Amino acid sequence: MGRVFALRNVRIYFSKLGRMKFVSHLDLTRFMARLIKKSKIPVWYTEGFNRHIYMNFAVPLSLGFESTCEIMDIRIVDENFTNSQCLEQLNSVAAEDIKFFAVNDPVLPTKEIGYADFILSFEELKAETASKLSAFLQSDSILCEKTGKKGKVKQIDLIPKIKSFLLEDKTLNLTLVAGSEDNLNPSLVMDTFFSQTETEPIFYSVTRTAILDKKGNKFK
Amino acid sequence: MDTQQFEKLLLQVQKPGRYSGGESGSIIKDKEKVDVRFAFCFPDTYEIGMSHLGMKILYSLFNSREDIWCERVFAPWTDFEAVMRENNIPLFALESRDAIKDFDFIGFTLQYEMAYTNVLNMLDLAGLPLKSADRTSLSPLVVAGGPCVCNPEPIADFIDLFFLGEGEEVDLEIIDLYKEHKKKGSTKEEFLRAAAKIEGVYVPSLYDIEYNEDNTIKSVTPKNGAPAVISKRIIKDMDKCYYPDNFVVPYIEIVHDRVVQEVFRGCIRGCRFCQAGFIYRPVREKSSDTVNRQARALCENTGYDEISLSSLSTSDYREIEPLLNKLLGWTEKSYVSLALPSLRIDNFSDELLDKIKHIRKSGLTFAPEAGTQRLRDVINKNVTEEEILNTCRTAFEGGYTAVKLYFMLGLPTETDEDLKGIADLGQKIVNEFYSMPNKPKGKSVSVSISVSTFVPKPFTPFQFEPQITKEEIHRRQEYLKSCITTRKISLSYHDSATSSLEGVFARGDRRLGAVIELAYKNGCTFDSWTECFDDEKWKKAFEDAGVSPEFYANRLRDYSEINPWDHLDYGVTKKFLIKENETAHNEKTTPNCREKCSACGAACYGEGVCFEKR
Numbered sequence A: 001m002g003r004v005f006a007l008r009n010v011r012i013y014f015s016k017l018g019r020m021k022f023v024s025h026l027d028l029t030r031f032m033a034r035l036i037k038k039s040k041i042p043v044w045y046t047e048g049f050n051r052h053i054y055m056n057f058a059v060p061l062s063l064g065f066e067s068t069c070e071i072m073d074i075r076i077v078d079e080n081f082t083n084s085q086c087l088e089q090l091n092s093v094a095a096e097d098i099k100f101f102a103v104n105d106p107v108l109p110t111k112e113i114g115y116a117d118f119i120l121s122f123e124e125l126k127a128e129t130a131s132k133l134s135a136f137l138q139s140d141s142i143l144c145e146k147t148g149k150k151g152k153v154k155q156i157d158l159i160p161k162i163k164s165f166l167l168e169d170k171t172l173n174l175t176l177v178a179g180s181e182d183n184l185n186p187s188l189v190m191d192t193f194f195s196q197t198e199t200e201p202i203f204y205s206v207t208r209t210a211i212l213d214k215k216g217n218k219f220k
Numbered sequence B: 001m002d003t004q005q006f007e008k009l010l011l012q013v014q015k016p017g018r019y020s021g022g023e024s025g026s027i028i029k030d031k032e033k034v035d036v037r038f039a040f041c042f043p044d045t046y047e048i049g050m051s052h053l054g055m056k057i058l059y060s061l062f063n064s065r066e067d068i069w070c071e072r073v074f075a076p077w078t079d080f081e082a083v084m085r086e087n088n089i090p091l092f093a094l095e096s097r098d099a100i101k102d103f104d105f106i107g108f109t110l111q112y113e114m115a116y117t118n119v120l121n122m123l124d125l126a127g128l129p130l131k132s133a134d135r136t137s138l139s140p141l142v143v144a145g146g147p148c149v150c151n152p153e154p155i156a157d158f159i160d161l162f163f164l165g166e167g168e169e170v171d172l173e174i175i176d177l178y179k180e181h182k183k184k185g186s187t188k189e190e191f192l193r194a195a196a197k198i199e200g201v202y203v204p205s206l207y208d209i210e211y212n213e214d215n216t217i218k219s220v221t222p223k224n225g226a227p228a229v230i231s232k233r234i235i236k237d238m239d240k241c242y243y244p245d246n247f248v249v250p251y252i253e254i255v256h257d258r259v260v261q262e263v264f265r266g267c268i269r270g271c272r273f274c275q276a277g278f279i280y281r282p283v284r285e286k287s288s289d290t291v292n293r294q295a296r297a298l299c300e301n302t303g304y305d306e307i308s309l310s311s312l313s314t315s316d317y318r319e320i321e322p323l324l325n326k327l328l329g330w331t332e333k334s335y336v337s338l339a340l341p342s343l344r345i346d347n348f349s350d351e352l353l354d355k356i357k358h359i360r361k362s363g364l365t366f367a368p369e370a371g372t373q374r375l376r377d378v379i380n381k382n383v384t385e386e387e388i389l390n391t392c393r394t395a396f397e398g399g400y401t402a403v404k405l406y407f408m409l410g411l412p413t414e415t416d417e418d419l420k421g422i423a424d425l426g427q428k429i430v431n432e433f434y435s436m437p438n439k440p441k442g443k444s445v446s447v448s449i450s451v452s453t454f455v456p457k458p459f460t461p462f463q464f465e466p467q468i469t470k471e472e473i474h475r476r477q478e479y480l481k482s483c484i485t486t487r488k489i490s491l492s493y494h495d496s497a498t499s500s501l502e503g504v505f506a507r508g509d510r511r512l513g514a515v516i517e518l519a520y521k522n523g524c525t526f527d528s529w530t531e532c533f534d535d536e537k538w539k540k541a542f543e544d545a546g547v548s549p550e551f552y553a554n555r556l557r558d559y560s561e562i563n564p565w566d567h568l569d570y571g572v573t574k575k576f577l578i579k580e581n582e583t584a585h586n587e588k589t590t591p592n593c594r595e596k597c598s599a600c601g602a603a604c605y606g607e608g609v610c611f612e613k614r
């Protein structure tokens, strides 16, 4: 307080792979704060009694998922500090399964996020299950119950939230609505599939591969 | 282990971050290029073990040597244990995910007695025989250190050798000796005999115990050249002692998730119930420059934004003021906060209070431990009611409204009057708040009283005392509850269910090995966790083994009796402990080490407070 800084938002792109998939979103925020501290990037701390590094994550990633496209915004207090310096300093302290691959000036605010791409890889996908899954995803509607934030159970239709899908061999590509207003988790799609079609659950891993804006372009 | 298969299993458990490894600061080496693989085992959950400073120190120290790879192992929680057993996954180390049964050393740190069944469970999960005698090859050697080693007899059947005292030097000496013997192709027996000659090493299998008809110990006889008395090791120069410049920083939240900076070892106080106050003697301090430098390096390398100063009684640190000034010189600028635990009230000056007030407004905590001056004199807790009330007043004036008080129930000579004194003290603090002319408007005061059950421990002046029975613990708890009449005071009891058992193991002998094994086989693990503790199973184990817990816990021990730990030497002499016990019963206090040396015996190490100018 008192001092006026020229704050600059920067958008950081990183991947979260391997052992990092066991790190929950909450734990990731703590981890990132420490990593940024170690990196000595001149970041902005929130005001108040308990000052902490300002960080804004675009869309939280579920525990157990990997990602090649995570996005986090921070604020820089030093006008002369460049994006490439920022990237370099982040990577100098990055952990094995977190890699930073770009730092850019944000183009759109995070509320403009509309969709996300996921790849689901099945350990094993029998032809019969695959065709059931394909038919399921092409239904006119998939009604299921979702527990909202306040614990209220409401009925929702998944179909309008599934923008597109592509089932090839043992992988399922899904483009689902994402963002702060509406968000569909691929686990919900699969759980609903298993339960509504009475299919024995099969193991699959999930990787988020892109975050898109409302027009379906890469979110920047 | 197949990574994919393993990770799939991890996703089935509550907190996969406990087992995934790969944290920042964790150390990966090429196993082909090291001579010794050490599995450092903490027999409790990841969150508790990762908070433990001793483990952090030894982990970094061992790994600072090129020829050693030390890895971490924690007790898997019951959900993951089930997954492991179902899928035949042996206990593995977090860094390499290799099975620990193929390691050279399996080292346990024994911080509390209630972890003993976890030690057995971890050996079993590793795929090893539980008993030392049944593990015949040289490796893996099962070793243990930590405070419980001051009486390791109950768990002696399962451990090959114990480290007494501080591990920084002796652990490496043993590792070096092991390397020699491994090269020579020695047997385990040959190695253990040689190991027993190193100071601070106790090989229980080299001692025969004989018992009297009344079940007390008749004699402890060393064999094969083992020493009759085993002395603990200490580090003499704390400024030269190894200290890590980085920690493994967990992803998941742990109990102490911050930089923990040690300032000194030992305690000058000599509270008569406190084992740590005796077994870590004498006090040896680090200079404020060392502390400041180490804390700063840790902050830079870990990215933590909080430091806590660690010792048994940080306000007794002679350089506390210069240290706080040095630390505050850089922490504020880098948004690092300081936490100062266990500040004692008897030298909690206005000035110091003022300084830490700027740092952080955490709760005010005091540990009077007993409710009356008489009983505080008995336990040598040199804190007066006046001091407590004065400090509270100063703190209230500084804006504090919550006070937390720690007490013990079941102390030697305790009467109902002493218990009532606890409630009275709480009430006086409440009154103190309301008597302030300029007390904060609209604010109320809260006093929380936390009461634990006293457990007599070896190497304390109360090692001779009977522990009160479970029934009596319960009666006294109820009585104390009835003494509290205001909502401003809240009362909580902790670990009373397990403290009776803790009392048995703290002063137990080797015959308890059978009880631990039976209890474990009945399904006991994680006994310090209320959701896991099962008193009935323990009762049955005692019955089946034909061992009476009362014999160990509830009996007054004669000064002349041979205790199971009497062949271990922690510096303080039995003569001193007897004298202190008598002084306690005379309701007299003993000055602290800085006021006057009481010749406890710890000066034998030639270092520390014993040689300070008074």
Ligand code: SF4
Binding pocket: B281, B282, B283, B592, B593, B596, B597, B598, B599, B600, B601, B602, B603, B609, B610, B611
């Ligand atoms: S010898 Fe004296 S100064 Fe040293 S620890 Fe014992 S009582 Fe304290």
